[in-house]
Amino acid sequence: MNRRRWLTGALATAMASVVSACGEASWRLSEQARRMGEGLTRRAQRLLIPRDALAPTYSRAEISPDFRANGSIDPAASDYRALKADGFAGYRLVLDGLVERPLSLSLAELRTRPAQTQITKHDCVEGWTSIGEWTGVRLETLLDEAGLKPEARYIVFHCFDALDQREDGERYYESIDLIDARHPQTILAWDMNGETLPVPHGAPLRLRVERQLGYKHAKYIRRIEAVESFAHIGRGKGGYWEDRGYEWYAGI
Template identity: 65%
Template sequence: MNRRRWLSGMAVAALGAALTACDKLTTSPGVQKTLARAEGLTRRAQRLVVDRKALAQEFAEHEISPDFRANGSTSPGDADYRALVAGGFADWRLVIDGLVERPLSLSLTQLRAEPARTQITRHDCVEGWSAIGKWSGARLGPLLDRAGLKEGARYLVFHCADTLDPNAPEGLGRYYESIDLIDAYHPQSILAYDMNGAPLGVPHGAPLRLRVERQLGYKHAKYVMRIEAVADLTGIGGGKGGFWEDRGYEWYAGI
């Protein structure tokens, strides 16, 4: 019995040491640079092999998941967002600015009048689960054309209403995401305001969320308030292009 306990203790200690070593390895600057280079290679390889406008698989109505899991923020406590919820989003505006010729400020009613698309697609979460939902929303490409991107614009940053990490340093706790213009102009990239035939609910990102169907779930920013066109991602949040990217996730999450 004592020998068995000793062996079990040694196994646990060895596993702990391995995990500690693994953590130190993955957080080292050299390894981080190598992973960043690998991510860039993955992005270039996928876009070389796959047509930039190739559509993600779409499904039939009967394949919609009966229970589409809400993940991340599901009921933001930010005071400004709660006020918008209480007012039925009547005072909500989507701002499109940054490197654009004609900044926009659109109400939900105005956004619903923009060129739209409905699609039934599968949401793949980095945690390992998937669900199929029906999304309707304004096409992102025509909105960008209306705003008129300036020559230096290379990325879109989606600023959101939810503080996902209230303990983070100032400016680093609110959710944000970014994509490049190739994904922005993809036919299935929409700003969704309806889910499964009804207005988007708060757990799923009301009143507006990004759907960028060839990317993993954390790229599909919820509670979108502002879209900023930028030349690069440095100086925004932690400088890595997104809330989770600042915490070690890959920026390009193509699937």
């Protein structure tokens, strides 16, 4: 009886191991297929659509009266709260990484750069859309000012907010490649609908990358980093939501 009980247990353990291994293999194949599909989508879109093709723009009359604030709407981090309490007077945007001339710019200094205004539609992965007017500096302007090193391939946006609203929570981050970074509608916005960017929408500075879905539009930006790879950042997938299964390339 002891031998039979032992053999039964051993067989059950072996079967469980096989099932587990099959499940792991299936998950890996599924993940590999998803990544391949994403890569094909990105390459097809880049092949068929000129890299400077513009997202549609709208009139002021078409601006949404109730543009939804999604994700973080008021970061809990103490460094952000201190800046907000002072009207962001002490805020500085850092641009570093694989650049020749790292930058550290106040909001006043950012506003001395050439400004661009655009009225565009925000497409959320949840299915809703809103139209808003954004004013800011083209990201390409700052990248040229800093001087990208030849090995730089991606631009990473490090943010103040943690979606769980904990002081020590995992902070939001996002990344785009140089094609989207240099797109003429990719800006760092400080105004929304003709007024200073409100906190729920990412004050003091947020990304607008108009040919991507909403989760790519990083809010509450504190640092921009030029990198060769984002494998060492977060969980290595290129963004907070990408680390949790979203597509890295969210082109529309």
